[in-house]
Amino acid sequence: MGVKTLPRKIYVTRKLPEDIESRLAEHFDVRSWDEEDKPVPRETLLEEIKDVDGLFCMITEKIDEEILQAGKHLKVVANMAVGYNNIDVETATANGITVTNTPDVLTETTADLAFALLMASARRLTETSDTLRKGEWGAWSPMQFTGQDIFGATLGIIGLGRIGEAVVKRAKGFEMDVLYHSRTRKKDKESELDIGYAELDQLLTKADFALLLLPYSSESHHLIGKRELALMKENAILINASRGGIVDEDALYHALNNGEIWGAGLDVYEQEPVPTDHPLLTLSNVTAVPHIGSASVKTRRAMADLAADNLIEGLNGKKAVTPVNLHN
Structure with a gap:
């Protein structure tokens, strides 16, 4: 009998639409922070990152050198945003970690x-x-x-x-x-x-x-x-x-x-x-207004889908869809 391959582990830093969570669960062992309107505490992220292969994050998370060094098995960081100044891309690249974003859809x-x-x-x-x-x-007036x-x-x-x-x-x-x-x-x-x-x-x-x-x-x-x-x-x-x-x-x-x-x-x-x-x-x-540039239902779903695609492709030995540094 062959050795059964254990599913890759990912961590999601915010609650996602159920169908996107389900799609990720088809490919990975998924853990997530489930409070929709509150960012994951840094100490929680530092603990969760230790044994995951992929991270699905938002612009609210600072993915700096400390986080990346703690992620000993980390291979892909999928940022649900176009910008990625919240991520230390230089350190990620030095550690062989692919960073992705979600351009075009928004x-x-x-x-x-x-x-x-x-x-x-x-x-x-x-x-x-x-x-x-x-x-x-009050009353209408000319100016x-x-x-x-x-x-x-x-x-x-x-x-x-x-x-x-x-x-x-x-x-x-x-x-x-x-x-x-x-x-x-x-x-x-x-x-x-x-x-x-x-x-x-x-x-x-x-x-x-x-x-x-x-x-x-x-x-x-x-x-x-x-x-x-x-x-x-x-x-x-x-x-x-x-x-x-x-x-x-x-x-x-x-x-x-x-x-x-x-x-x-x-x-x-x-x-x-x-x-x-x-x-x-x-x-x-x-x-x-509170950072709502991409906040339409259609666009936010498209961003989440693309971030999920990046994890699925990148952690299954293929090229991530929209990498910003390493090309798998």
Whole structure:
């Protein structure tokens, strides 16, 4: 008789839809953290990682050197996100661990949210909704609740990846003039999308809306700070739908509070969950939402499916579907 092969072990850091959990269970011995709205405690993750072959994680988990070194049998880390700055990819690579992400499937949904955040900020939707709900809406007056026009305005996109390109298509429906700044200039996209290239300072000076859609890295840390905010128009709006840490939040607070720029729309923060006493949340000209860029049912399921595919393929001797470092 042959030796029976024991199933690979994986750990899942958040509760998933039942059908995706069932699919993983067909291939692996699955253990998971089952509290849907609370991240797995670090001490729990350090203990669970010791004897698993694969990790299904979220952007809420910091998969650093300590975690990776504790995972003596770890072969694949499947991150349910496009970005992976929560993972020490260099250490993972040095230890022969494949890191994967979930690109492409969330492009259109995140573009929807970015443009919705732009519109909500321009027209003060959350501020005025709160006013109505509190019973503070008085008589109509000519300049009451006035916002900024979107139609025909200038949109500056910082980071022209797939999501940025998708936002351009939405902006063109509003006949917006679109400028972009990217680490690498994309001349083919300029004619294809009818957009113009600008250096960062020039873009900030000209844009009515400055939209951040670039990945976080040491180079992009506090890319938008006091100096950059001072370049923007007084009626300009900053939108961050990429990653926290790209904007210096202290500088942004002062710029907004002092009327140096008109408003901001934020989906991401340096600390998440953002503290409820954060100064930015005290400002009526900040539209703030809790990191919901990819939060549609269809997209989140697609992300979970792709992360599962990466584990299934990567731990069964095949090439992971979307690796960001090692190619199995």
